[in-house]
Amino acid sequence: MFKIVTKKVLAEVSKLMEIEAPLVARKAKPGQFIILRVRENGERIPLTIADSNKEKGTITIIFQEVGKTTKELGTLEAGDYLNDFVGPLGKPMELPSASGRVIAVGGGVGIAPIYPKVKAFYEAGMEVISIIGARTAELLILEDEMRAVSKELHICTDDGTKGHHGFVSDILQTMLDDKSKKIDEIIAVGPLPMMRVVANQTRPYGVKTLVSLNPIMVDGTGMCGCCRVTVGGETKFSCVDGPVFDAHQVDFEELTRRSRMYLNEEKVALEKYEHECRCGGGNQCC
Amino acid sequence: MLLDNEQIKQLRKQKEKHPMPEQDHKERIKNFNEVPFGYSAETAVKEAARCLQCKEAKCVEGCPVEVDIPAFIKLVMEEKFDEGIKKLKEKNNLPAVCGRVCPQESQCESFCVRGKKGQPVAIGRLERFLADYELAKGVETPPKPAPTGKRVAIVGSGPAGLTAAGDLARMGHEVVLFEAFHATGGVLRYGIPEFRLPKEKVLQREVNYIASLGVEIRTNVVIGKTITVDELFAEGFQAIFIGTGAGLPQFLGIPGENLNGVYSANEFLTRTNLMKAYLFPNWDTPIKLGKKVAVVGAGNVAMDSARTALRLGAEEVHIVYRRSDKEMPARAEEIEHAKEEGVVFNLLTNPIRIIADENGWVKGMECIKMELGEPDESGRARPVPMKGSEFVFDVETVVIAIGNSPNPLIPQTTSGLELGRKGTIKADEKGATSRKGVYAGGDIVTGAATVILAMGAGKVAARAIDSYLKTLV
Numbered sequence: 155m156f157k158i159v160t161k162k163v164l165a166e167v168s169k170l171m172e173i174e175a176p177l178v179a180r181k182a183k184p185g186q187f188i189i190l191r192v193r194e195n196g197e198r199i200p201l202t203i204a205d206s207n208k209e210k211g212t213i214t215i216i217f218q219e220v221g222k223t224t225k226e227l228g229t230l231e232a233g234d235y236l237n238d239f240v241g242p243l244g245k246p247m248e249l250p251s252a253s254g255r256v257i258a259v260g261g262g263v264g265i266a267p268i269y270p271k272v273k274a275f276y277e278a279g280m281e282v283i284s285i286i287g288a289r290t291a292e293l294l295i296l297e298d299e300m301r302a303v304s305k306e307l308h309i310c311t312d313d314g315t316k317g318h319h320g321f322v323s324d325i326l327q328t329m330l331d332d333k334s335k336k337i338d339e340i341i342a343v344g345p346l347p348m349m350r351v352v353a354n355q356t357r358p359y360g361v362k363t364l365v366s367l368n369p370i371m372v373d374g375t376g377m378c379g380c381c382r383v384t385v386g387g388e389t390k391f392s393c394v395d396g397p398v399f400d401a402h403q404v405d406f407e408e409l410t411r412r413s414r415m416y417l418n419e420e421k422v423a424l425e426k427y428e429h430e431c432r433c434g435g436g437n438q439c440c
Numbered sequence: 441m442l443l444d445n446e447q448i449k450q451l452r453k454q455k456e457k458h459p460m461p462e463q464d465h466k467e468r469i470k471n472f473n474e475v476p477f478g479y480s481a482e483t484a485v486k487e488a489a490r491c492l493q494c495k496e497a498k499c500v501e502g503c504p505v506e507v508d509i510p511a512f513i514k515l516v517m518e519e520k521f522d523e524g525i526k527k528l529k530e531k532n533n534l535p536a537v538c539g540r541v542c543p544q545e546s547q548c549e550s551f552c553v554r555g556k557k558g559q560p561v562a563i564g565r566l567e568r569f570l571a572d573y574e575l576a577k578g579v580e581t582p583p584k585p586a587p588t589g590k591r592v593a594i595v596g597s598g599p600a601g602l603t604a605a606g607d608l609a610r611m612g613h614e615v616v617l618f619e620a621f622h623a624t625g626g627v628l629r630y631g632i633p634e635f636r637l638p639k640e641k642v643l644q645r646e647v648n649y650i651a652s653l654g655v656e657i658r659t660n661v662v663i664g665k666t667i668t669v670d671e672l673f674a675e676g677f678q679a680i681f682i683g684t685g686a687g688l689p690q691f692l693g694i695p696g697e698n699l700n701g702v703y704s705a706n707e708f709l710t711r712t713n714l715m716k717a718y719l720f721p722n723w724d725t726p727i728k729l730g731k732k733v734a735v736v737g738a739g740n741v742a743m744d745s746a747r748t749a750l751r752l753g754a755e756e757v758h759i760v761y762r763r764s765d766k767e768m769p770a771r772a773e774e775i776e777h778a779k780e781e782g783v784v785f786n787l788l789t790n791p792i793r794i795i796a797d798e799n800g801w802v803k804g805m806e807c808i809k810m811e812l813g814e815p816d817e818s819g820r821a822r823p824v825p826m827k828g829s830e831f832v833f834d835v836e837t838v839v840i841a842i843g844n845s846p847n848p849l850i851p852q853t854t855s856g857l858e859l860g861r862k863g864t865i866k867a868d869e870k871g872a873t874s875r876k877g878v879y880a881g882g883d884i885v886t887g888a889a890t891v892i893l894a895m896g897a898g899k900v901a902a903r904a905i906d907s908y909l910k911t912l913v
């Protein structure tokens with residue numbers, strides 16, 4: 155069992171938790187993830203390692219409540235326990251040259267997983283320009299944390315409630331067009347459509363662009379092939395070969411299709427969860 | 441005594457094994473309950489009487505862990521079940537598993553002299569009987585030996601790891617067993633289905649027995665990621681046994697394999713067995729199945745996938761295999777069960793392409809007919825495609841069950857380990873690898889094989905590790 159030591163509500167549907175997992179904390183590197191199971195009959199879900207603390211032996215995860223498991227996770231409090239927590243999984247991200255200039259694009263759910271990468275770039279002495287965006291201001295998370303590790307921070311919201319009224323790609327475009335400043339690398343993490351747009355946008359400029367993929371996973375150790383994605387025409391297992399890949403090589407269409415495989419089942423699970431009585435009376439009340 | 445001499449004489453003449461009652465095939469495809477019920481005490485005693493108690497018992501040669509078969513069978517016949525199970529457990533730590541899943545027809549039973557005229561003694565069923573007898577009664581833990589003060593780490597909780605762990609604990613060593621998944625058992629947990637090997641009733645109790653011998657079990661630890669082999673040594677483990685199995689799924693490499701609705705057998709079975717997708721939505725992990733399912737391959741893994749698909753509600757399930765029925769690698773009993781349950785066998789048929797509907801879901805699989813040609817390097821007739829024989833199967837789900845390769849994680853993250861050609865770890869006949877103090881056994885050494893061979897390897901390595909530990913001061 156793995157103890158939740160702290161919990162913070164970052165936005166209505168975004169939560170941060172620090173989990174006691176000393177063995178994972180000792181090894182965690184930016185770009186890697188963990189897999190957890192809330193309860194005995196729960197699903198194994200992957201979440202990026204947002205931060206780690208070797209001394210305290212803790213791992214920080216930040217998640218957005220999108221379905222059954224993340225909603226249920228969100229109801230737990232500090233002092234509660236998770237059934238399972240395994241990692242660190244996946245390949246650590248490679249850092250480009252120390253003097254480089256990097257643009258980090260984080261959209262919605264992607265802000266959390268991009269933060270540890272930006273932090274690593276920053277700590278390695280790179281110049282990081284971050285662009286974060288969300289549907290609306292309320293969903294923007296980690297603004298202060300991102301600002302602390304970025305040279306510049308740009309904010310966008312789809313509805314104009316904060317920062318630029320529009321998409322992250324608008325800001326990115328102005329940077330791509332600014333020939334006076336060389337971009338060594340772009341890293342984009344967010345919903346699949348956003349990563350796809352960024353990949354298409356940067357391709358003609360020939361700028362190295364990385365994305366951190368989030369296919370459906372089961373084991374996370376290369377044993378099932380559930381997480382397979384086509385990269386450069388070859389099948390890769392995201393959990394062991396990734397999750398970070400060259401954006402220009404990824405077959406986003408296939409990935410998008412595969413991540414929708416269980417839409418119906420996800421709905422069933424969520425509806426069941428939301429209609430279950432949790433008053434403790436064992437469904438006797440209603 | 442149940443039997444008198446006259447009865448024994450009669451039974452020794454009986455050519456057939458006593459049949460084992462099982463769930464009716466029409467009923468059983470609607471549930472995940474175990475198919476065969478096992479022998480009653482009375483039937484077991486009678487079956488035991490069929491054994492001739494050979495002085496030079498050939499059957500033992502066919503058992504990779506050298507169970508003293510005539511001795512335990514004699515005890516069954518004499519109704520000394522408690523002594524019988526003790527005898528069995530001298531050599532076999534997991535009898536309830538082996539009695540169910542050992543390919544007896546090609547191992548112990550294939551050597552039995554009674555098989556020359558008629559059927560061999562039902563060694564596996566008798567083994568299962570004793571093991572179930574003991575499980576029902578409550579398993580006795582043998583007395584703890586004096587501690588040696590030596591520490592051994594076991595990586596992987598499949599049959600190889602469990603056996604090595606149990607044996608080393610019984611020798612007095614301190615044993616810690618590391619498992620990547622949240623549950624123990626390896627293939628016994630995530631691969632072999634509930635209806636062949638019940639998880640709570642049988643597997644978990646066998647694992648509890650291993651734990652009761654003093655083995656500390658630590659799940660959710662991926663060796664190579666969470667801790668490396670080098671770090672295990674640094675933490676004071678003096679020897680390490682690697683039993684990480686062959687869990688890397690192979691694909692065909694044909695177009696359409698990443699379409700929605702194509703599963704590796706590993707994913708298909710892991711979702712169902714480990715994650716209990718058949719209990720969705722009471723368990724959270726889903727599985728998605730069309731009405732018609734094709735399973736590519738004809739080994740145990742393919743049979744398990746096909747029979748699982750039926751139980752998950754598929755209306756039509758096809759095995760698609762490129763060779764003929766003679767070459768099918770699955771156990772005879774599994775093929776028999778699959779046929780009874782209505783699985784359709786399409787032999788000498790090879791998939792060449794999986795076809796998508798407009799939404800990217802599988803809607804068919806194009807295959808080509810094969811004929812058998814000259815033998816290949818494996819000695820089996822090489823299947824050759826027949827020009828112009830292409831046809832399309834209408835299926836909505838495809839499960840690829842053409843084999844698994846060794847798990848690459850440990851080989852990739854451990855220095856000084858010599859590897860075999862197909863990603864296996866090289867180990868000598870005692871399980872010693874090229875690195876001092878590191879032993880390996882089971883599928884990670886042999887490539888995908890059998891439960892009992894993995895257990896045999898765990899056993900041999902445990903002995904070698906014990907001798908090695910004695911050389912350390």
Ligand SMILES: Cc1cc2nc3c(=O)[nH]c(=O)nc-3n(C[C@H](O)[C@H](O)[C@H](O)COP(=O)(O)OP(=O)(O)OC[C@H]3O[C@@H](n4cnc5c(N)ncnc54)[C@H](O)[C@@H]3O)c2cc1C
Pocket residue numbers: 187197199200201202203216217218219220221222223224225263266267367368369370371397413417420421423424
């Ligand atoms: C390597 C990796 C790292 C990840 N890191 C984070 C993270 O740091 N924070 C975070 O909030 N999420 C992260 N995710 C996504 C997270 O795993 C999913 O949101 C989660 O599995 C959803 O489970 P659920 O039961 O709550 O929702 P479900 O009911 O299973 O799904 C609800 C909806 O969420 C979307 N979804 C489902 N699975 C995924 C998925 N794997 N990725 C993205 N969207 C999905 C789909 O649109 C789906 O319809 C990561 C995924 C991967 C593979």
Ligand SMILES: Cc1cc2nc3c(=O)[nH]c(=O)nc-3n(C[C@H](O)[C@H](O)[C@H](O)COP(=O)(O)OP(=O)(O)OC[C@H]3O[C@@H](n4cnc5c(N)ncnc54)[C@H](O)[C@@H]3O)c2cc1C
Pocket residue numbers: 541542543595596597598599600601618619620621624625626627628631632661662663664683684685686687709740741742744771847849850881882883884888889890891892894
């Ligand atoms: C579906 C199926 C049906 C089968 N049916 C039969 C049958 O009827 N009869 C028969 O005799 N054989 C059968 N087999 C084959 C048999 O199950 C295997 O040969 C046997 O389980 C191998 O045992 P093992 O201990 O070497 O490895 P496994 O059983 O594969 O166990 C390896 C364990 O190591 C863990 N692991 C892997 N990497 C790491 C790591 N880095 N760190 C920590 N843990 C790790 C895995 O999670 C797993 O739990 C079947 C196989 C399958 C897949």
Ligand code: SF4
Pocket residue numbers: 502503504505506507509532538539542544547548549563564567892
């Ligand atoms: S362990 Fe397997 S091979 Fe050995 S006697 Fe038992 S059933 Fe036969």
Ligand code: SF4
Pocket residue numbers: 490491492493494497498499500509510551552553554561563
């Ligand atoms: S060979 Fe057959 S008959 Fe002889 S001892 Fe073994 S099981 Fe009994």
Ligand code: FES
Pocket residue numbers: 370371372373374375376377378379380381382391392393394
């Ligand atoms: S999640 Fe199973 S192979 Fe990647």
